[in-house]
Amino acid sequence: MTTQVKKICCLGAGYVGGPTCAVIAHKCPHIQVTIVDLNETRINAWNSDNLPIYEPGLDKIVFDRRGKNLFFTTEVDKAINEADLIFVSVNTPTKKAGMGAGYAADLAYIESATRQIAEVARSSKIVVEKSTVPCRTAESMRTILEANSHDDIRFDILSNPEFLAEGTAINDLLYPDRVLIGGLQTPEGFKAQQALAEIYEQWVPKDKIITTNLWSSELSKLAANALLAQRISSINALSAICEATGADIDEVAYACGRDSRIGPRFLKASVGFGGSCFQKDILNLVYLSEQLNLPEVAAYWKQVVDLNEYQKKRFVSRIIKTLFNTITNKRIAVLGFAFKKDTGDTRESAAITLCKDFIQENARVYIYDPKVSEQQIFYDLSGPEVTYDIKDLKKRVTIVQSAYEASANADAIVVATEWDEFKELDFERIYKSMNKPAFIFDGRLILDAEKLKSIGFRVHTIGRANF
Ligand code: UDX
Ligand code: UDX
Numbered sequence: 097m098t099t100q101v102k103k104i105c106c107l108g109a110g111y112v113g114g115p116t117c118a119v120i121a122h123k124c125p126h127i128q129v130t131i132v133d134l135n136e137t138r139i140n141a142w143n144s145d146n147l148p149i150y151e152p153g154l155d156k157i158v159f160d161r162r163g164k165n166l167f168f169t170t171e172v173d174k175a176i177n178e179a180d181l182i183f184v185s186v187n188t189p190t191k192k193a194g195m196g197a198g199y200a201a202d203l204a205y206i207e208s209a210t211r212q213i214a215e216v217a218r219s220s221k222i223v224v225e226k227s228t229v230p231c232r233t234a235e236s237m238r239t240i241l242e243a244n245s246h247d248d249i250r251f252d253i254l255s256n257p258e259f260l261a262e263g264t265a266i267n268d269l270l271y272p273d274r275v276l277i278g279g280l281q282t283p284e285g286f287k288a289q290q291a292l293a294e295i296y297e298q299w300v301p302k303d304k305i306i307t308t309n310l311w312s313s314e315l316s317k318l319a320a321n322a323l324l325a326q327r328i329s330s331i332n333a334l335s336a337i338c339e340a341t342g343a344d345i346d347e348v349a350y351a352c353g354r355d356s357r358i359g360p361r362f363l364k365a366s367v368g369f370g371g372s373c374f375q376k377d378i379l380n381l382v383y384l385s386e387q388l389n390l391p392e393v394a395a396y397w398k399q400v401v402d403l404n405e406y407q408k409k410r411f412v413s414r415i416i417k418t419l420f421n422t423i424t425n426k427r428i429a430v431l432g433f434a435f436k437k438d439t440g441d442t443r444e445s446a447a448i449t450l451c452k453d454f455i456q457e458n459a460r461v462y463i464y465d466p467k468v469s470e471q472q473i474f475y476d477l478s479g480p481e482v483t484y485d486i487k488d489l490k491k492r493v494t495i496v497q498s499a500y501e502a503s504a505n506a507d508a509i510v511v512a513t514e515w516d517e518f519k520e521l522d523f524e525r526i527y528k529s530m531n532k533p534a535f536i537f538d539g540r541l542i543l544d545a546e547k548l549k550s551i552g553f554r555v556h557t558i559g560r561a562n563f
Pocket of ligand 1: 107108109110111112113132133134135138185186187188189205206208209226227228258372373
């Protein structure tokens with residue numbers, strides 16, 4: 097089957113744009129895919145042996161297609177001009193200042209990308225919103241594009257939100273639950289939807305490709321993330337009840353998840369969800385609800401984020417209380433810094449909150465994560481709550497190369513990320529190397545508490561009581 101689209105350009109070589117377009121290049125060798133970014137360092141990394149993001153299976157695909165039908169460049173205008181279809185995958189961070197600060201998405205990058213397309217395009221384009229945006233953003237993009245279009249150039253706007261999760265991005269892209277394509281309900285809109293659908297049809301079964309109107313597509317992305325995050329906050333709220341009653345959250349989650357109407361996935365209690373999307377997208381939904389004069393709806397979704405903050409603080413206070421109400425100068429080993437396993441991404445990671453709290457309590461923090469760089473950890477931990485001075489930070493924080501190094505002479509181990517390797521550790525060896533009593537706080541419910549207790553550890557697990 098041939099598609100109308102021969103050349104694709106993707107604006108934004110991040111966690112979304114990079115893997116998504118690499119998979120399109122892999123599955124559609126007849127399409128030339130060019131990924132552009134303003135950040136030259138990032139593009140250079142995409143062109144090197146050391147890709148800027150870690151994602152299982154990504155290297156192989158990029159190395160296989162790069163230079164053939166997959167290109168990374170900073171030549172934005174040229175790539176826009178050559179493309180039939182343009183993905184807009186630039187970031188949409190939460191606004192830090194101005195109207196909606198702390199809640200609304202900052203659409204400045206989306207707007208500048210749209211204006212750039214309007215300015216440089218010399219032929220018709222399908223412009224696809226990949227970035228997660230507030231409902232009705234496509235309308236603004238369309239207005240800008242139409243106001244700038246020339247006589248024989250037309251722009252069609254589509255919304256095609258990306259549902260991949262980090263750590264499983266390649267698998268999610270190869271075998272998506274669904275692909276969502278929103279378009280205007282006009283003959284041109286349907287044609288554009290069809291052109292994008294034909295690309296995905298190269299590897300995704302047709303019945304998994306859903307077409308909707310633009311606004312449903314935009315809102316569905318926010319809604320899906322809000323529903324997923326809400327499940328985690330729900331199970332985490334229940335974990336607090338478990339700790340106070342003697343119920344076990346894993347048992348409760350299993351029992352509930354066996355109900356086919358509830359289902360088993362996304363019911364793992366934790367120290368709190370992180371990642372670049374959940375919090376940002378919910379706050380976005382909260383802001384949207386407020387703008388629509390729906391304060392009760394806004395408050396409902398806001399509670400999902402509030403509960404997440406509460407969960408992190410609750411875990412920290414349990415640790416401090418257990419360690420005899422002080423962690424001053426105690427050595428705490430933090431295992432894991434990424435927001436989940438199998439990624440080097442630390443955005444909104446619960447580990448950041450935990451470590452900052454430990455530093456404020458004057459603990460000595462030893463951190464080990466298999467994929468996060470020392471530089472990234474210090475960057476994440478510096479800030480107004482602690483200090484901007486990395487030298488000062490280094491007096492309190494040490495980054496080490498293994499869980500064993502982190503645990504040696506430690507008073508407590510805190511599991512912050514569910515890396516598989518933490519389950520396989522030699523805990524007899526670790527126990528011997530620690531100060532006694534040796535405490536373990538499992539914020540991810542991945543360790544065998546009974547086995548650890550038999551070694552001699554004092555074990556505290558989220559969602560389980562210590563009577
Ligand atoms: C981001 C958003 O977080 C997500 O909500 C959205 O769905 C897609 O974009 P991600 O790919 O994880 O996801 O962001 P990031 O890794 O920050 O990548 C965005 C890239 O766009 C960066 O490399 C940045 O340099 C680039 N960019 C940004 C541009 O090339 N031009 C701009 O004007 C702005
Ligand atoms: C999420 C959505 O899953 C994805 O569809 C969307 O495109 C982007 O946002 P991501 O943030 O990459 O993906 O990872 P996800 O697997 O959803 O995990 C988010 C956070 O929730 C992580 O911190 C994870 O540890 C936590 N989590 C997840 C739990 O605490 N318990 C669970 O049961 C599942």
